[in-house]
Amino acid sequence: MSKALTAGAGATASSPAIGWNKVLAAGLIAALLGSLGIGWVPISVGELGAIVRVWLGAAAEPETAGKALVLGMVRIPRALVTVLVGMGLSAAGTVYQGLFRNPLVSPDILGVSAGATFGAAVGIVMGAGTWHIVQLLAFLFGLAAVGMALLIARLVAVQPMLVLVLAGLVVLSVFNSSITLLKYLSDPYNELPAIVFWIMGSMSRAQWADLQVAAPTIGGSLIMIHTMRYKLNVLSLGDLQATSLGLNARRYRLIFIFLASAIVSVSVAICGQVCWIGLVIPHIARTLVGPNHEAMLPVAVLSGGIFLLLADTAARALTPSELPISVVTAFIGAPLFTYLLYRNRGSGWS
Amino acid sequence: MSLVCRNLHFAYNGHPVLHAVDLEVRQGEFCVLLGRNGSGKTTLIYCLSGLLRPQTGTVLLDGLDLARAARADIARRVSLVPQEHADIFPFRVLDVVVMGRTATLGFAQRPGPEEYRAARRVLAELEAEALAERGFNRISGGERRIALLARAMLQSEGTLLLDEPTNHLDFNNKYRLLEKIKGLCREKGTRVVASLHDPNLAVRFADSVIMLAGGRVLAAGEARRVMTAPMVSQLYQTPTRRIVTEAGGILFVPCDPGALSSQGVVEQRPTMRWT
């Protein structure tokens, strides 16, 4: 099917991708519904009717009301946040890999995660009254880290992309060391465990309040990135060619970096550091539909949502105590990445 | 209307590279930049495309001041075929070519079927339709150059800048490429500025020639008139003979040291200085 269409005069790159998009969208919905049925409080499909009635305001016996609460206030927001974060991190990874012209780049490259973690550690050590303050600090410091990296790169002002990578490395190291310093100075029986625990990354803190922040930020950024995704093709050729082709490379780069960093910052603020998604999912997308961002970005976004949702469902349901989410993503992601490298070995990456 | 460059000075970090360069290229004219390595050819081409901003001087393209124009406006009028590059992602040749339409796309637009058709047409004009579905990183250097030329043609047929287009091309590909470019000038009135290393190619294909030495214009004008043996010898710092073939073609050949020239003079060894 794909060959006939692409050989035709009007074919664009996206015909096989449209097929994948439909499959993945269906898969996402299936995964969502499936994961909503899994958990430590047994909820069966037959009880759904009663639960929906409780949501609509009907009175019910405590057990059903309890299940309605679990489904409505624990599982659904957690699943939605997980999907959003998965989608966002995949998009951020795709953007960074295109901008930096390097398929081995992950969204941590400019130090966003390190900055956000530092912000959270500051909040914990300061004894912030609510988790919202901790999250706000995480978000602000995440963006500050990227700002610092951009500023350093601007000051040096030669070879923009290479310097940006190095500046990101500097910022990353500074924030990571600062986190270690904070851990050292903090009370070892109170704040230190809280910081260590926070760093580990977990979807279990997700609530509707988080969704109120995450949905507009991540969702809005995703929409913007999706709209501009063709420009990533051009930007991935490098500044020289992108500019000669008529693109204001610097402006688009700043916009993309800001959007991707906002996504990562919000994600880290809500659920700590989640590894491997931003690195592996874009590769999966490229393997399925090729490197044209027009086609692969939607595939990456949908795959990321499914992947993280499945990983989180496994993390919370396999054992009575939750597995850290990064352990699950690494255990699945690393072999998967190796397989993809093997499979793509002849494809002509530089 | 012309591509005009007046009194161009350019320096990298205080290092002067171009000095007081003037040139004018008319519609349909094939202009070749000649010079040794490091004489400033690539810098001049980048200045003509608006990628580099000269410290002094102006570049006017059909009256449009490149220093003040918007990126997209410039890109619609002048396109660049850069030196060899390898893409980091394994795009198809067709995807690379269709990027020539970037300047016409709005913020949220993507190339549609019409753009892809146009890309195929351009490849067909260059007799390279077979390349369309192949991976850009997998084809040969010569084929890549053709693909980039196709992209540049798709981008703009007004002015074409080529940076050392014949590098790494074999004997056949060199001539075919330059013939195609010459054909563009004739049929579509495209202005072409290309930097070449081989004076023989220049004298064969170019309408006009600009000789650059150390960032300054040594000589400029109609190709066959400007390219004399003393001029070429001075440009490349190599004693060179100019031979006119029976068919009317012109060849430049370095002198044999120690041999007698047609004037009865013992020929000198070329200056052995690398640049």
Place this chain on the structure above:
Amino acid sequence: MKKWLLPIVCAGICLGLPIHAAAGARAVTDMVGRIVTVPAEARRLVTTFKPAALCVTALGLQDRLVAIDTDSRRDRLQLALAPTLASLPAVGQKSTGLNFEAILAVHPDLVILFAQKDGIAIADRLVAHGVAAIVILPEKMASLYTALELIAGAAGVPQRAERPTEACRRLLRLVESRVAHTNPEQRKCVYFASPQGIFATATGDLLQDEMIALAGGIHAGHALNGYFREISPEQFIAWNPDVIVFSGHGAGRNRAILGQPQFAMVNAVASGRIYEFPSNLAPWDFPSPLAALGVLWLAHQCYPERFADLDLLAETNGFHQALFGRDFTALGGKLAADPAGNHRRPADE
């Protein structure tokens, strides 16, 4: 003749000294099975983590401390007992790293370390440098008593361990007498939130599990293993604890989380039985002699009707008096008020 007189005298001195010093030195076996030679009576002690410092103080040996772990220098209880502690050199912390040189610099004759992290490795290095270093592992009440005996014995004053041990045992007997005959259905399910976060709970392997059992409750996280573990909010709801206790400083944040609607139906939340360990001096919920007070308090919170006649403050004062020679209030201690009034949520909300 004088030529070989000096070497003989030197040799004699060198041979004589160790024999003199060795008099009274004994070998003790520490809690990880290492056999360590300790001096007859250790007068220069170094502790490397808070529970060890508390044990040393409970044994009345704090005047022998020549260096202390960094965190105990800030500890209110220790400072109230011996303000001079603040000027002792600090040697770092088990959790963030010990400074080997700082330990050696004070010429200790007994160093107390914990088995976690690199404690054993450092202990061996210290022994190689000629410093007696013992490793303790107080994780449950029994091992706590052993640790007290070991430290007291290694310091040359084994009889000192009796008083704190007996004080702890007395409190535990008191609690046991009142909760022993509780029917299984009447036992309260207790959930322990660690300083890491509201959903990081203790496991069956930790001291908190034993404390809850001694207090007559059922530990929600008993089936888990290992160090503190994270559970999902759903698991928490499924366990449906009757009583929730917080450890550490994050109480405000934790209460905010528990205030959300999905937890409203959990027994403990609905009845407002969410408590924080009340002491503003050293904590009661980790391996130290004060854990006995923690057990008493837990039992008091779980079964208030059986402890109605108990004056917690008086017991706390008495316990501190027995252990440290001064009572709790005199040391500046305050017990947080029972939050029953503030945090009880109407059951029909």
